[in-house]
Amino acid sequence: MSTPAAPLETVLRSASREVVIGHGRRFCLIGERINPTGRRIFQEQLRADDLSAIERDVHAQVAGGADVLDINMGVPLTDEADLLVRAIRMVQGLTDLPICIDSSVVEALAAGLAAYDGRALVNSVTAEDERLAQILPLVKKHDAAVIALPNDEHEIPMEVEKRLELTEKIIRVATTEYGIAAADIVIDPLAMPIGADTSTLMTTLETMRRIRHDFGVNMTCGASNVSFGMPDRHSLGATFLPMAMLSGLTSAIMDARTPQIVNAVKAADLLLDHDEWGTAWIAAHRARRDESA
């Protein structure tokens, strides 16, 4: 077996705080709730220009232990760029956590990056030539990092080799054609719902191991995808993430309000030697004890 690639570190910043994602470091929780998809009331509020629900979501994610906040303002039939800019400014006034700017609309990403004060994570680009050409220049221009999905215009590949090929393509294009550091590319190895195919997670975990070994880049994924359509989703999330962490996943887009999952991640950090002397584990215990006292 060949020597593994050196581990890379992805640095994100707000105006006043820095977060580093890396192998051997504590797992990075990207809080996912500031997103109207599937939330009817929130969608109606945003359409009526009422952004007040964001404040509650931000506090809940911060309280739950999020390290970064994902912001998505994808409401159909609205000016997504305008909403996203206002949401980013609002969130930056509420917390000093760095932000993951989440949109599939290029104009919204451009506006969001311009409005953001710090070093953002862009969510996301794929291996499609057109998407790479649209989004990577924005990432470079704003000195951001970017989440990249190894699917192209033809398919979401279900084979490990094909996902690795597309990962290689993304890293090659970003580094050689756009001058983006490999450290600033965070690969999403595509965690699919096990409810639709119980063998799919084995593919994802193997993809993670290979990406870690071959490229050393950081990885993230939408953790709740895995349990879609199944009962007791929290138990599945709490089991999936430690397995993925052992396979090389260094962050996840997830709901930080679920203590069962967050605690599983913190425990895995300790068990995988990402939490020296268990300092964070013990501090979290002490905080809970003091809270209940």
Add this chain to the structure above:
Amino acid sequence: MTSPNQSSPQLTPEEILQGLYDDTLVGNAPHVLELTHKGLELDMEPQTLLFDALIPSLEEVGARFERGDFFVPEMLIAGRAMAGAMELLRPLLAETGVETIGKFLMGTVKGDVHDIGKNLVNIMLEGAGFEVIDLGVQVAPEKFVAAIEEHQPDIVGFSAFLTTTMPMFKANMNALEKSGVRDSVIVMVGGAPVTQEYADAVGADGYAPDASACVKKAKALISDRRSKVPA
């Protein structure tokens, strides 16, 4: 206990129907196939097997899913169990000239390669007795038009998973209008970010938030249309 057993071949038609219903409900594909064979050997009508056992069973699967008692894998295996029986029954049903529930043309819109949700909907539609023609992913408007002209479906379904590919619904509608096939077909739309408001805004005839609801909606839209337009 109505499971088929090689050593007791003398099942009554009632037992076969009950067994088909029960085994489809739990997704036991080999049993469903075996019972379908046995039913045909007993000279039971294909449409009896379909309408008195298989379809009611899948309807119960859908109802349980909507109540939160059934989960995605259970829908999938029930749908597949039924699909196995349908392979056997479809040619026989065609011979007897039984009116099918309907023909459903399905595809993920251009620019979008997501298909897990669409495939789930296909399985439930087939389970409900629809003939499903799946055009796959990345289906361009002109391809939808050509397939509508070729297959003359009752319903065409556009699937999109991204807010950036949802606008293809409108592009597809325009293509249907322009080629003059819009009024010949019911249009349904769906996918994770899609809402009823969005479906209304693009001028679709129907929307459903999940696979089970899609089957119900599709049946309602077809019976609605058939009651208005005498065959």
